[in-house]
Amino acid sequence: MEQIPIIDLNFIKDYSKDSEEQWVSLGYEIRNVMGRIGFIQLINHGIPEDVVNSVFELNQKFFELPNATKIKFTKPNSMEMTSYYGYTKFGEETFGKEFGNRESFDWIEGHGVYPDEELPNFSVAIKLFHEHCKSVTKKLLRLFALGLGLEDVDFFVKRNKHWDDPDFTGMSNIRLAYYPKIQEANIPAGAVRIGEHTDFITVTLLFQDEAGGLEARNLNGDWIPVTPIKGGIVVNTGDLLEYWTSGIFQATPHRVVIPESELLKAMPRYSVVFFDGPEINATVTPLKISKTEEEEERIAKLGKTYPSDPVNAREHVFRKVKAAYAK
Ligand SMILES: O=C(O)CCC(=O)C(=O)O
Numbered sequence: 231m232e233q234i235p236i237i238d239l240n241f242i243k244d245y246s247k248d249s250e251e252q253w254v255s256l257g258y259e260i261r262n263v264m265g266r267i268g269f270i271q272l273i274n275h276g277i278p279e280d281v282v283n284s285v286f287e288l289n290q291k292f293f294e295l296p297n298a299t300k301i302k303f304t305k306p307n308s309m310e311m312t313s314y315y316g317y318t319k320f321g322e323e324t325f326g327k328e329f330g331n332r333e334s335f336d337w338i339e340g341h342g343v344y345p346d347e348e349l350p351n352f353s354v355a356i357k358l359f360h361e362h363c364k365s366v367t368k369k370l371l372r373l374f375a376l377g378l379g380l381e382d383v384d385f386f387v388k389r390n391k392h393w394d395d396p397d398f399t400g401m402s403n404i405r406l407a408y409y410p411k412i413q414e415a416n417i418p419a420g421a422v423r424i425g426e427h428t429d430f431i432t433v434t435l436l437f438q439d440e441a442g443g444l445e446a447r448n449l450n451g452d453w454i455p456v457t458p459i460k461g462g463i464v465v466n467t468g469d470l471l472e473y474w475t476s477g478i479f480q481a482t483p484h485r486v487v488i489p490e491s492e493l494l495k496a497m498p499r500y501s502v503v504f505f506d507g508p509e510i511n512a513t514v515t516p517l518k519i520s521k522t523e524e525e526e527e528r529i530a531k532l533g534k535t536y537p538s539d540p541v542n543a544r545e546h547v548f549r550k551v552k553a554a555y556a557k
């Protein structure tokens with residue numbers, strides 16, 4: 231069975247001090263994997279375990295709150311990036327054959343009202359986690375730039391203007407997702423916890439618990455399990471980056487299926503996801519990067535073609551958001 235490649239960031243700490251060679255060779259490796267599978271598992275990424283655990287605790291506690299309380303935090307408007315925060319109830323956002331087994335809660339820096347009264351420490355813990363996610367993402371964005379041979383190692387980092395300037399609004403958000411335990415009687419045939427989809431923006435950091443069920447579709451159309459690694463982060467790339475790189479980085483379809491084991495079915499599943507993207511008004515112009523022969527072949531086999539026109543980041547992403555909420 232094909233495995234999702236593991237990428238070790240042990241020697242990737244500080245670009246200005248580390249060996250340039252290490253960064254460049256890892257950058258090439260990531261470029262290759264992201265074009266073939268679009269998923270990696272990161273280890274030795276430097277985010278302390280307790281920082282991640284405290285966000286998982288909030289995840290659990292938030293969804294245990296009474297409905298009347300959760301509803302107070304309902305997402306004000308899913309169609310606007312600046313109000314893409316808050317609670318999404320069962321069945322409101324769906325991909326494919328879902329049966330209303332997931333609730334989620336989104337957080338964006340500088341926007342929204344959060345349950346600090348009900349869950350003291352909520353904002354503090356999420357902000358700390360966010361800082362760590364940003365620093366891992368910054369490393370990844372530099373590795374992407376190096377792998378693509380861009381002259382400016384900070385090419386993608388600089389498009390995240392909202393990271394350093396509060397006058398800009400970003401697309402980055404943190405999502406807490408909860409999938410209740412499965413009650414056999416309620417499952418329609420072929421149903422999944424989250425249906426097949428690709429992520430919308432640039433790069434996703436996904437923290438999953440032990441429940442399993444996450445799968446990525448490889449180029450042959452086979453579903454590959456993304457088996458939980460304790461302390462690891464699943465990383466995948468999204469549609470906007472695929473557009474930006476004309477397919478050198480692929481946005482790989484993925485889903486979460488219902489576990490077969492009775493033991494796992496009886497357990498809820500929690501995940502915490504950080505989606506990164508540029509500031510909302512960034513213009514994304516496909517980069518002119520020569521592809522390797524292998525990349526050309528791969529893309530041709532997929533039957534994909536890519537336009538060379540610039541797109542507005544927000545418009546590109548919101549086409550997909552609309553589709554997910556419109557059903
Ligand atoms: O919960 C998961 O593991 C997957 C979530 C996901 O793919 C998403 O929210 O885009």
Ligand SMILES: [Fe+2]
Nearest residue numbers: 427428429484
């Ligand atoms: Fe996803």
